[in-house]
Amino acid sequence: MYLVADINVEICAAKNCKLCTQYCPEANTILYSDELGKDKGFKYGSAYVAVDRCKGCAQCVWVCDNMAKNHAIKMVMIDQLPQAALTENITYGEKSTTAVLTSPVIG
Amino acid sequence: MSLDYVKFSNGFEKFMPKEYRDMVEHGPFGKKVTVSQMGSFKEVLEEHPMCAGCAMTLFIRLAMIAFPNPEDTITVGTAGCGRLAISQAAIPFVYGNYGDQNGVASGLSRGLRLRFGDKPKDVVVMAGDGGTADIGFQQVLHSWFRKERFTTIMLDNEVYGNTGGQESGMTNRGAVLKMAPLGKKFEKMNMVELAKVAGCAYVATVVPNNPRRVESVIKKAVLVAREIGPSYIQAYTSCNIEYAIPTDKVLEDAKAVENDRYQFQEYITEEAKQYLTERYGYKEFLAKPAAPAAAISGKV
């Protein structure tokens, strides 16, 4: 089993600084959704991780803890995530993206 | 090489993979995208086999976002880790033999000018420190002496990463590596000064822990190379494997190295300043308004 990054929407949406995606080494991996967060009544949207692209380096955890000082990201075993975003379920819009969350492991 | 090359051929759209469709419809082609919009558009860089948490990967990712016209850009690379990612982008990539990259880029950039005239087609070389300062040194220096108009980017991880840890000219004196067990005996080469002496019109050093600065220097370097002369960017892009940097400490390491030997440096000729100001509306090179007299003479 392996670790991937998991962003807590409630904690992220309170700040929504968009720093983590600027420092994730992998392209198209940490994305933003205006809907995530707003659908829970927050003013901002939230970052989320396309877990099929995440290589588990935990740099985003360092960025959120030390630069954003928001502690919204944790490393989690992929099979411990009940739901996650996968590239195939992500839709790009004009200024934001949306993701339908599904089980990240098959079976 | 134009917006046309990324479009779907009639009838093929439904057979294209999702990633490709996303890139055509929501990628950076024909638009201006910036680092601050990251996470909301499809990037041209796709999945690749570089190590988890590699700072070189982050730098390449940022560099591609910074290209002023990605649809009119060709990258040139060579043996080394970086090409593993650079080749996985929706930007044409030419693979020079190890060390040949600046020779290949010279011919390519001249050929593109003959073929397309004044229409800008940008050539950007990205190669490791071994490829640039050791094996390719002669070709790099001569391309600068000849004032070839393209951008050279050194991905400086201070080691031959791809082949398991030999010292390069850019390794620091004293560094012990797997295949330099006695420690390097010579100083790190000063490629920045060499670039200035050899005639580069724009030279900058940068670290990936400042994404906006990476964006800014790459844009300037590519624009200057369109008309004025060669440009050189030297980026510190650590190797987690050969320097045993835990992946979640890569940015801490980058900060420490920035403070130690990679402070931001930028050199630009007067001609290049004038060109960026007049042609592309840059304001940073305009003469600063004179300070009020009191501030100059101090307290009276």
Ligand SMILES: Cc1ncc(C[n+]2csc(CCOP(=O)(O)OP(=O)(O)O)c2C)c(N)n1
């Ligand atoms: C002519 C030739 N000699 C040697 C090699 C083997 N080789 C492949 S990558 C590499 C070193 C790359 O080091 P560097 O340019 O610093 O890039 P890095 O992998 O560190 O990013 C070498 C020696 C080769 N491919 N071709």
Ligand code: SF4
């Ligand atoms: S760094 Fe943290 S707070 Fe900022 S966008 Fe990322 S997860 Fe949210």
Ligand code: SF4
């Ligand atoms: S763990 Fe690494 S690869 Fe995964 S999202 Fe975070 S920074 Fe990106």
Ligand code: SF4
């Ligand atoms: S070997 Fe080093 S430079 Fe090469 S991909 Fe891995 S961490 Fe990056």
